[in-house]
Amino acid sequence: MARVLIPLPARDFDPSEAAVSWQVLSNAGHTVSFTTPDGKPAAADDMMLSGEGLDLWGTIPLLRKLPLIGLLMRANRDARNAYAAMIADPGYSSPLRWDSVDAAAFDGLLLPGGHRARGMRDYLESAALQRHVADFFEAQKPVAAICHGVLLAARSRSARTSRSVLYGYKTTALTWALENSAWKLARITRFWDPDYYRTYLEQAGDPDGYMSVQQEVTRALASPTDFLDVPTCDPDYRRKTSGLPRDSMGDARPAFVVQDRNYISARWPGDVHTFAKAFAGLLK
Template sequence: MLRGPAVHSPPTVLIAIPSHDFDPTEVAVSWRVLSDDGVRVRFATPDGQPGRGDALMLSGEGLDPWGFIPGLRRLKLLGLALRADARARAAYAQMLASEAFAHPLKHVDVDVHDFDGLVLPGGHRAAGMRAYLESPVLQRLVGLFFDRKLPVGAICHGVVLAARSMSHATARSVLHGRKTTALTWKLERTAWSLTRYFGRFWDPHYYRTYLEAAGEPAAYRSVEAEVKRALASPADFLDVPADAPHHWRQASGLFRDRSDDTRSAFVVQDGNYVSARWPGDAHLFAQTFAGLVTRRVS
């Protein structure tokens, strides 16, 4: 009996997000790239309702020093530089209209057996992100994805969620023994300084999800410092090498990558794990992760 070629169903990836304040670039670009590569994307939120991205990162309104004045907040200077770029905003609008985004799962209802990979995006605004990063439900779920050796991608503060997640097999962070990157202190400090000194002075810690407590050294609660504490060695935290051909574009924080030009991006892959630093890496991050998922199921 002759049989036709095997028909493979498309891989399915979960993007876990908070209820609000996630970074719109990191979520929407990941969704767009994965979808364009034939990957089925599902979303999950704490309550099963559609999430909301950080409004300041979408519009840029409220990031300049006059941003608290109703009549002037639409005038943007610093806001134009810090907000999501046009490609990311377009992807975000398309994502909002998608069936998958409109009907997310609840975090607690996710079954790891239904998925071929997991994406952990970031965001920095404490109001929405702390609950996400501190969720025991998500930390347990991340541990299961790693223990099953399924592809996991984490970008920016999403790497903090991975660092806090324990392997059920080793009782250590899932990142222990792995190479990773994340939002570097240099990038985090630059954005924090810009907004507290030259922009959103009435909300000076908008860019810091966690601040140091009394007696803690500077940067102790930064993304880079926390992730390093979860690793087998601080040397396993990687940043752009000094001799990289496009070091200035990659390290300055002034350039964002595009689907057709990823020279400014920096991404680390260690086996089935992919990590990146900030929204400026989003296209290469998503492309690398999509390739990992599609090769695995092909």
């Protein structure tokens, strides 16, 4: 079976995208290793686990323990259970350092996402990780990226062409529609920190969404048409695009996953079971 590497930031990664992927790959018989900036175990975005802090009363000590909107926005039960199992796994507690990874030692690479700026920017801007991503693409090994993980791939440059490794590939990623809807909600429910769902913000003069995941990824592609979203003719279009239903091991209807040769991509935690199953199949 395959040896898979999952890079993580020190903190604030999305628990669903990492843990469900780990669980699906492990259950399929693949060996999963983790890598972090300092070789210490990573910590997920705590609000995506508890839901606390995502409501209007999120700053009030006792009331914050009673999430409402937070229950809808946090990782679902399957993902939380997968996270608990993942962090108890011995392989998770002894990750490699980003700068000590040998890409040749692995058969595949999976890039989870996360949006919280304080932890995710180090991951997205890491020159070491971008070199590793490029190495996997140059070797034409299987690579999977979901949500902001696609942004890390888009920023990774081929040593041969100096272009993004995604240049010439078709991909999806966190769409501006999903990112913007979560941002709008947070500006109301988390008014003291309204940009919680935006990793990067537009500067004066930028058009709306210019620094969104979708638009930055699209700028790295050979053609804007290489960024794929759910087609309106899809019979499950509303289920896939509302930002509410999430897929499961037995129900892929809410998910949207794109495969182009050795590369698989997906949009958000609601796609992760289908995404991880597709990658596990590709690794075989």
